[in-house]
Amino acid sequence: MGFDYNSLLMASGAAGIALCFTLMSSWLRERGSTFLLTWALCIAIIIAAIVAFSVFHSTVNVLHSMLAGVLLTTAFAISYGGFTQFSTGRFASGPVVVLAVVSAAPIIVSGAFGFDGLSFVFINAMSALLLGFCGYQYWTARAESPGPITAIAALHWMLTLSYVFCVIVVAAETPLYLDGRVPDNWAEALNLMVSVIALTGIGGLFVTVHQERISRRHRDASLIDPLTGLNNRRALFERFPDGLVPQGAGLIVFDLDDFKGLNDRHGHAFGDTVLRSFARMVEENCRAEDMAVRLGGEEFVLVLPQSSATHALALAERIRSIMGRMIHTMDNQPVICTVSAGVAMAEKPGLSLDTLIRKADNALYLSKRSGRNRVSQTASSAA
Template sequence: MLLDQYSLLVAIGFSGAALSVTLLLSWITARSDRFLLTWSAAMALLVVGVILFGLLDHDYDPAVQCASFVFLILGFVLVYAGGRQFRVSRVFWGRIAMLGIIMVLPTLVAFAPGLSGLATIVADVAIAILLVMSGAQSWAGRAEAPLPMAINAVLYLATAASFLLCCVPLIAEGQLVLTTRPSNWAEDLNSIMAIIGITGIGAISLALNQTRIARRHQYASMTDPLTGLLNRRALFDRLGNRDVQPGTAIIVLDLDHFKAVNDRHGHACGDLVLEHFATLLRDHIAASDLAARIGGEEFCIVMPHTSARLASRLAESIRRGLNAQPIRTPDCDIAATVSIGVALCAGTPERFEALLERADRACYGAKNEGRNRVQTSSLLVVAA
């Protein structure tokens, strides 16, 4: 081979150390992504394990090899933990600690009576199992990014296979006790695969995380932070300067006397009212509908493929739902009502802004008629 095993181990150590630092710096800039810190710690443990394994090149010491495998196994336990955090955001660290004990203990038991060859086989199998578990996490999360996550899963499995291959020469030669560091074709192949696996999985995972961050920023820019509904910008980005098709209804909803709620009970209570109303909207609309907060206490629903009767029925259901019971706040119960305007595009396509303006005028008509009611656009009544 062009490179001896020691050179390959050095390459693994440098790539692992570089990835550990990169992950740590990425975590510092995005503290909510805790899997980055977990993977950084995992890489640090793997680097220590590789350094200890490399020291066996000069003087073989079973205790050093045992320590090397302990660091490697614990590092791959954290690789699995980070993969699970990446997929589902949280892990139960008590279970991760138990997994570490279960994976390390057989290796320690095999090293205790001096069976360093058998212990090496056991350690390689334990690492392979952990890599398969990590690959399963990537495969389970492939809905987020099918191709990159599938490639990650393949890299995990290929690296796991290379660790299992390291067992073949030891078993074939019956080496239950070692006097030198394992050095054969399988170990060389395993070192190469480890370099490919570490760099490949690390690069793909960091790219996926950057994609996640970009999506979060986009979501934040298009979402009202208080209610979780679309904001005005998002609504107009989707529909502004466009024609809406016949059968599309727009419902404008304006909470009555909301300024008085803020003045009398404080903005914190006002925010609770807004959050409650946003939840009410989400509970009533269909998956194909859009709900947005377009002003301080003004909301909008866009209903495609509907009718005048269904749009008015939805508006009335929301009005009654809000009117049915007071909203609980820490200080008191607040009775809130809403005025609603409904407009329907019928006959020919209509500009979104024009339809929204008709719904808005109907909403103000509801307020002028005494509030806490639903009013339809005059064109909607004709079309209905």
Template sequence: MFVDQTSLLLALGFAAFALSATLFVTWLAARTERFILIWAVGAGTLMAAFAGFSINAVSNNYVLLWGSNMLLTGGFVVLFSAACLFTERKLPRARIVAVATASAALVTIPFLLGFDALGAIMGNLVNAALLIGTAWEFWRGRSEAPLWVNGIAALYGVTALSFIPCAIMIYLKGPLVLQAPPSGWAEDLNSIMGLVGVTGIGALSLALNQARIARQHRDEANTDPLTGLLNRRAVFERFGATSLGKDTAVLIFDLDHFKSINDKHGHAAGDEALRRFASVLSQRVPPRSAAARIGGEEFLLVVTDTDRDLALAIAEAVRSDFACEILQGPQGGFRGTVSAGLSTGEHHLDTFDNILRRADDALYKAKNSGRNRVSSAAAGGR
């Protein structure tokens, strides 16, 4: 043994405590990412497990060995839950309960039968499986922040592999009843990899949390808070400096008589009308296109990979769908209508501002022609 096992276990316990405390304080600062809180609970459970193993290393207590194994496995179940929540944005409770029940049974039954060596073997194998599952869950969500998430997945995976030699060495030593606490190069390697994993995962988890916060701030800056669509800034940043061609259409929608809706039915009903129209518009947004609220009751839809006829069909569908919506006000239900102006690029170097200007002219034409209709800018901008 080239490193004292008890010292390694104590170091692991302190590292797990530091990770748990750091993650908990990080969660307290914002209380928005619940997976951080669950992560903190899992790290705290691991701390208790490592403390139990360090005591058992000098006392060789049967019940303490079982309890420490259960705490270690329970901590890894909690970390698996945090990974699921990170990837899926909701906690798959049925799956977590099934994983926790199976893990507890596989570890506990051998101890109940008096085979603590077999229990330790099963504990190592179960822990390896849980960590591989955790690595897989993070790897599935790698698109959010590839550098940090791939690093976390790799550390979980490498730590998982370090449990397998422990199981093999316990098996090779013979009887299914331990004569002394498991020790040797495999346990030392497992402890060292655990220490590296806990430390690395702690650092990367903080970076991941900061990356998610930065992305959320960026999304908030580019999103209209009432409708959830892009705002004017976002759509102009995306298309404003881009050369557009004939396969791009710009559609401007303006809710008809919106001021009278606010005056007659109240501003709450007006806000609901805006949200309902945004919902109708979102359902008609083709792939790789963008819908935005650009001010007041005015909305914008930029459609790529299209032509004038298809763009007109989309605008007409949006107009028709919204006309069928029944909006609610203090005096009961009412209907709203929308007018739209449309223009497409005229050549492969047309600018977004030019197309938008022609679409805006077409919108005024639709308004002046009686509203609740779609007007298209003629070729050449006339």
């Protein structure tokens, strides 16, 4: 096919070294992405297997082929652990050990009995099974990054097919014994060329998925208030990209009473504790579809899709009541912080989010002016 076996082995090894370096570099920049380190380990073991195959090509010693085969299938078994780290963050050590042992056993047993041809069949067959299995696992996880992960699965299956061809050709030509010859046929050459393509492609795609994860993580962080873990103002306005609130939505604005005085008397650290407690309590009392937001300082917003004035007022009153009974401790002394709320409803279509917030703020101002620690709804809340 224009290339000899050793040249293709060297090309595979060079691709593996470059990929290993790329994955390690990416992991060093983002230590939390441990699947990159696991894949770098897989590639390092594959490089060792390539070296063993190269030695076998010179010696035709069955021990060298057995070593190469065990290294190769072990690397593919570990790649499954890389998948579990990729999808769950945890390395599935138990299944990886089982896969490695089950794959290595027929290679070792057949080689130990002198069936070097059969051992080579098992090397290719076990590799094909492991790669096909890993490809299927990535296929099931493609929702995260459909394009790159689908391509990763496809490259696994392309490599799987090349190993299947090797199984067929080796089984047909030397089913039990190599008779002092090294498998050197079109299927082996094709497998090595596909390996170069697959290793390079999978490595590049993993780096792409890794970068996409970092971008999503940064974007998610930009939408979260770091103190309370609630959505922030930016997330609120991204919820309504056209700036309009659907008819039937409700909005509650909360403001902790005399929060500046609380900070002055007990310190900002204590104030932060109160803010976090209030945020947690709001989350515990709203529905899954509701959106809790910290606008800034001591001001919070709760967006209620498809609500009613009765429901919104009842929810605001429940949160106000719970907050009024919540006791915080400072220097072994009980501290109570109350909250005031304003409620507004989008009673007609086409109401802007800014307008609804302003209406709820007007209701909040009414609560503050009326003595605090209460819930109000302005009479002019209709859109």
